[in-house]
Amino acid sequence: MAHPFLRKLRFGARLTPEDEAVLTSIIEPARPVRQREDVAEEGVQPNALPLIVDGWACRYSTLANGQRQIISLFIPGDLCEPFGMLPRFMDHSVATLTPVLMSPVRVERLKSAVISSPRIDEALWWDLLVSTAIDREHLVSLGRRTATERLGHLFCELHLRLDMVGLVEGMSYEMPITQADLGDLLGLSMVHVNRSLQELRRTGLMSLRGRRLTINNLDGLRELSYFDEGYLHPEGANG
Amino acid sequence: MAHPFLRKLRFGARLTPEDEAVLTSIIEPARPVRQREDVAEEGVQPNALPLIVDGWACRYSTLANGQRQIISLFIPGDLCEPFGMLPRFMDHSVATLTPVLMSPVRVERLKSAVISSPRIDEALWWDLLVSTAIDREHLVSLGRRTATERLGHLFCELHLRLDMVGLVEGMSYEMPITQADLGDLLGLSMVHVNRSLQELRRTGLMSLRGRRLTINNLDGLRELSYFDEGYLHPEGANG
DNA sequence: CGGTTGCTTGAGATCCATCAATAGGAGTGG
DNA sequence: CCACTCCTATTGATGGATCTCAAGCAACCG
Numbered sequence: 001m002a003h004p005f006l007r008k009l010r011f012g013a014r015l016t017p018e019d020e021a022v023l024t025s026i027i028e029p030a031r032p033v034r035q036r037e038d039v040a041e042e043g044v045q046p047n048a049l050p051l052i053v054d055g056w057a058c059r060y061s062t063l064a065n066g067q068r069q070i071i072s073l074f075i076p077g078d079l080c081e082p083f084g085m086l087p088r089f090m091d092h093s094v095a096t097l098t099p100v101l102m103s104p105v106r107v108e109r110l111k112s113a114v115i116s117s118p119r120i121d122e123a124l125w126w127d128l129l130v131s132t133a134i135d136r137e138h139l140v141s142l143g144r145r146t147a148t149e150r151l152g153h154l155f156c157e158l159h160l161r162l163d164m165v166g167l168v169e170g171m172s173y174e175m176p177i178t179q180a181d182l183g184d185l186l187g188l189s190m191v192h193v194n195r196s197l198q199e200l201r202r203t204g205l206m207s208l209r210g211r212r213l214t215i216n217n218l219d220g221l222r223e224l225s226y227f228d229e230g231y232l233h234p235e236g237a238n239g
Numbered sequence: 240m241a242h243p244f245l246r247k248l249r250f251g252a253r254l255t256p257e258d259e260a261v262l263t264s265i266i267e268p269a270r271p272v273r274q275r276e277d278v279a280e281e282g283v284q285p286n287a288l289p290l291i292v293d294g295w296a297c298r299y300s301t302l303a304n305g306q307r308q309i310i311s312l313f314i315p316g317d318l319c320e321p322f323g324m325l326p327r328f329m330d331h332s333v334a335t336l337t338p339v340l341m342s343p344v345r346v347e348r349l350k351s352a353v354i355s356s357p358r359i360d361e362a363l364w365w366d367l368l369v370s371t372a373i374d375r376e377h378l379v380s381l382g383r384r385t386a387t388e389r390l391g392h393l394f395c396e397l398h399l400r401l402d403m404v405g406l407v408e409g410m411s412y413e414m415p416i417t418q419a420d421l422g423d424l425l426g427l428s429m430v431h432v433n434r435s436l437q438e439l440r441r442t443g444l445m446s447l448r449g450r451r452l453t454i455n456n457l458d459g460l461r462e463l464s465y466f467d468e469g470y471l472h473p474e475g476a477n478g
Numbered sequence: 479c480g481g482t483t484g485c486t487t488g489a490g491a492t493c494c495a496t497c498a499a500t501a502g503g504a505g506t507g508g
Numbered sequence: 509c510c511a512c513t514c515c516t517a518t519t520g521a522t523g524g525a526t527c528t529c530a531a532g533c534a535a536c537c538g
Binding site: 479480482487490493496499501504505 | 510
Binding site: 145 | 300302303304306307308310322330331368371372374375376377378379381382383384425426465467469470
C-alpha cells in the first residue's frame with residue numbers, strides 16, 4: 001500500500017509515476033515517537049519537517065492559566081509544519097496524541113522536488129491550502145457550533161481525511177484519542193464531551209465503541225453539524 | 240505619511256528606499272467600497288488582491304442555520320487574501336465592516352516585486368506568517384477564553400496592529416465596528432458582548448466611548464486576557 | 479420629524495464547566 | 509494469579525456563563 005503522504009497528495013495533482021518516485025525518495029525512514037511527547041523541531045532534525053506515517057498528533061497552545069487548546073489535528077500523511085518550506089518562526093508546540101511513526105522530510109529536498117515537477121508543486125500547495133481551510137473551519141466550529149455539532153463536524157471531516165489515506169473501512173475508522181483530547185480540540189470540558197458523545201450515540205447517527213467510530217447515517221450527521229465537504233477539496237485544486 | 244501597507248511591511252524586513260518605491264508603484268489607486276458589502280474578487284479585478292487602505296473588513300463564513308462567524312479581521316495595510324500569490328480556491332467571503340478604501344494589487348506585479356528584492360520577499364512572507372498566527376490565536380480565544388478575555392485579547396492585539404500602521408494615538412484608537420460584529424468575530428451574542436464590555440469598563444482597564452477605545456492599563460489588560468505579543472512578531476521575521 | 483441603526487437592560491432558559499465520586503481496563507510488580 | 513496503580517470513561521449535582529426573547533433608549537439621517 002502506498003505511503004499515506006503519497007495517497008493524499010494524489011488528490012491534489014495528477015502525479016506521474018516519476019513524481020511519486022521522487023516524493024518517495026525524499027521521505028526518510030520513519031522513527032517511533034512515544035505517546036504524549038512534544039516533537040521539538042530539533043527532535044527530528046534541523047531543517048526537517050515531521051511527517052506523520054502512523055498515529056495522531058497535534059499543534060497546540062497553552063494559556064497562562066494552564067488550559068490547553070489544540071489548534072490542528074494531524075493524522076497519517078500530514079506534515080506537522082505545513083508552512084515548512086517557508087521561512088518560519090516556531091509559535092506553537094507539536095505533540096503526539098498516540099504513539100507515532102514519524103519521518104523527517106528535509107526542506108531542501110522538498111524544495112528541489114517542487115522545482116523538478118510542477119505537479120509536485122501543485123500538490124504541495126493544495127495540501128497547504130487544504131490545511132489552512134481545515135483550521136478555518138475549526139475556528140468556525142469553536143465560534144458557532146454547539147458541542148454535538150462540533151463533534152459531528154469533526155467526525156465527518158475525519159471520515160473524509162482518513163479515507164484519503166486509506167484508513168476508513170466501510171463507514172468506520174479508528175479514533176485513537178481520548179475524550180480529554182477531544183475536549184482540548186473542540187474547546188469543551190472532558191465531561192461535556194462524554195455527555196455529548198452519548199447524545200450523538202442516542203441519535204443513532206453514529207456510534208463509538210472502544211476506539212472505533214462508526215457512522216450509521218452520514219447524511220444525517222452532516223446535516224446535524226452543518227458539514228459541507230467543499231473546504232477539503234477532495235477533487236483537487238482545480239476541481 | 241507612508242502607506243499603511245508599507246508601514247507594516249517595514250516591521251517584516253529592512254526595506255530600502257528602492258524597495259519602498261517598487262512597492263508603492265504596484266499599489267493602484269484606491270477605490271471606495273460601501274459599508275457591509277461583499278468584496279467579490281472580481282469586484283476588484285481579476286488576478287488582483289484587495290488591499291485595505293482605510294476602513295475595516297473581514298473574512299467570514301455563514302452556517303446553514305444563518306449564523307455568521309468572522310474568521311479574520313482586516314485593518315488598513317492588510318491584504319484580504321494573504322495567500323494571494325498562491326494558486327487558491329475561494330472558500331470564504333470577504334466583506335467590508337465599515338466604508339473602505341481599497342486598492343487592487345495585481346498578483347503578477349507582486350510576484351515580480353518579490354523576485355526583484357529578497358527584502359520584499361521576506362517582508363511578504365513575514366506578513367503571511369503573522370496573518371496565520373493571528374488566526375491561530377483567534378482560534379485559541381474562541382476555544383478557551385471567556386467573553387471578557389476574548390474582548391481584552393482582541394483589544395490588545397488591535398492596539399499593536401493598529402500601532403504598526405500609525406493608527407494609535409497615545410493609548411487610544413478608533414474601533415469602528417459594531418457590537419454585533421464583535422459578537423460574530425468572537426463567537427458571542429451581541430447582548431453578551433455589550434455586557435462584557437461593561438464589565439471591562441468597570442474594571443477600569445479600558446474604556447470605550449463612542450467609537451474610540453482607550454486602554455488605561457495595558458499590562459492589566461494583557462494579564463487579564465493572557466495576551467502575549469510574541470505571535471505578532473513586531474520585531475520582524477528574524478527577531 | 480419619523481425611520482433606522484446601534485446600544486442597553488431585564489427575565490428566563492439553556493448550555494456547559496466544575497467538583498466529586500465511581501467504575502472499568504490495562505499494565506505492573508510481587 | 510492477585511493486588512495495586514494509573515488512566516480513561518462515566519455519572520450526579522450544582523453553579524456559572526452565555527443565549528434568546530423582548531423591550532426601551534439614544535443617536536443619527538434624510
